[in-house]
Amino acid sequence: MDYINIENLDIPMVGLGTFSMHGEELKAVITSAMGMGYCFFDTAYRYGNESEIGDIVKAQQDEIGNAAPVVLSTKYSGLQYRGRKNRLFLDKKSPKRALSTSLHCLCRDNIDLYLLHSPFRGFQKAYEKMLKEKEKGRITVTGVSGYSVDQLKMIKDYCGVYPMIDMIELHPYHSSRALVDFCKENGIKLIARSPFAHGEILPLLSTDKDITSIANEHNKSVPQVVLRWIIQQGVVALPRTKNPSHLQENINVFDFELTSSEMHVIDMKNKDLSFGTVKR
Ligand SMILES: NC(=O)c1ccc[n+]([C@@H]2O[C@H](COP(=O)([O-])OP(=O)(O)OC[C@H]3O[C@@H](n4cnc5c(N)ncnc54)[C@H](OP(=O)(O)O)[C@@H]3O)[C@@H](O)[C@H]2O)c1
Structure with a gap:
């Protein structure tokens, strides 16, 4: 496994998305993944599985004993605080209470990555409040998810700093080149969510001959080539799978390297085609 480092936190270059996973299925996937060497799991308040993930990871770590640290990311949706009478309270500007809930669910005193889930009105103020929680040691890395160059600049104007991370849709048909370049120039690390759209x-x-010939050349699968293309850009890849053989395949991407011309061939597949957020 390779890592990027932010704020002294080593973030694995391949993590596991957990959207729509629950119950025994989630338990089986995370348990197998940890056995294979996965140590970065992504969740969100909206996914409704933070508590399950907290319990599963804790149980696995207790069982394994002195295990490698597990990096967890979760997200603040801006719509999640339940006020009196359990009504959903539109507390868009105050992630503090939402963070407390997520920390409790994840069985942690500190969350490794806490991200604004997607842009909403007043996101600059919410980001500023997240920075205050970071100062208190409740968050290691603060970031955003699905923010454009203009929105990143709005946070910089308001808070004086750019988010440390942007989690964006990134795959060969949506290379997000301008955003990727901007983030690199400004020291913003990237996580590629939905690497397979x-x-x-x-x-x-x-069925693309260019891609299959690259895969054949390295004796790897097409998904492995896609993940390698992401990692070689210095971007963390966050695939999701429920299938144990895909789980193994997606982490076996550190024993080969794409040439610069192969990277270019894949770059040229871009169609600026967004597949949006995950469908259930
Ligand atoms: N921040 C956000 O707004 C946001 C939005 C979207 C996603 N995300 C995060 O990013 C994660 C991943 O994105 P995603 O859920 O859109 O998934 P994805 O990784 O782009 O695609 C998942 C699909 O690919 C298949 N797959 C995975 N590995 C495969 C392999 N090696 N061979 C063949 N098929 C494979 C899976 O099927 P099998 O299960 O059969 O393998 C599943 O149908 C999410 O779970 C979530 O954590 C964040």
């Missing part, structure tokens, strides 16, 4: 691009790439 919820699985939708894999059948298309698997």
Whole structure:
């Protein structure tokens, strides 16, 4: 496993997305993943599985004993605080209470990565409040998810700093080149969510002769080539799978390297085609 380092936190270059996973299925996936060497799991308040993930990871770490640290990311949706009478309270400007809930669910005193889930009105103020929670030691790395260059600049103007991370849709049909370049120039690290566009691009790439010949050249699968193309840009990849053999395949991407011309061939597949957020 390779890592990027932010704020003295080593973040694995391949993590595991957990959207829509629950119960025994989630337990089986995370348990197998940890056994294979995964140590970065992404969740969100909106996914409704923070408590389950907290319990599963804690139980696994207790069982394994002196295990490698597990990095957890979760997200503040801006719509999550339940006020009196359990009404959903639109507390968009105050992630403090939401963070307390997430920390409790995840069985942690500190969350490794806490991200604004997606842009909403007043996000600059919410980011400023997240920075205050970071100062208190409740968050290690603060960031955002799905923010454009203009929105990143708005946070910089308001808070004086850029977010440390932007989690964006990034795959060969949506290379987000301008955003990636801007983030690199300004020291913002990137996480590629939906590296397979919820699985939708894999059948298309698997019939693309350029991509299959790169995969054959390295004796790797098309999904492995996609993940390697992401990692070689210095971007963390966050695939999601429930399938144990895909789980193994997606982490076995550190024993080969794409040449610069192969990287260029994949770069040229960009269609600026966004597949949006995950479908259930
Ligand atoms: N911040 C945000 O707004 C946001 C938005 C979207 C996603 N995310 C995060 O990013 C994660 C991943 O994105 P995503 O859920 O859109 O998923 P994705 O990784 O783009 O695609 C998942 C699909 O790809 C298939 N797949 C995975 N590995 C495969 C392999 N090696 N071979 C063949 N098929 C494979 C999976 O099927 P199998 O299960 O059958 O393998 C599943 O259908 C999410 O779970 C979430 O944590 C964040």
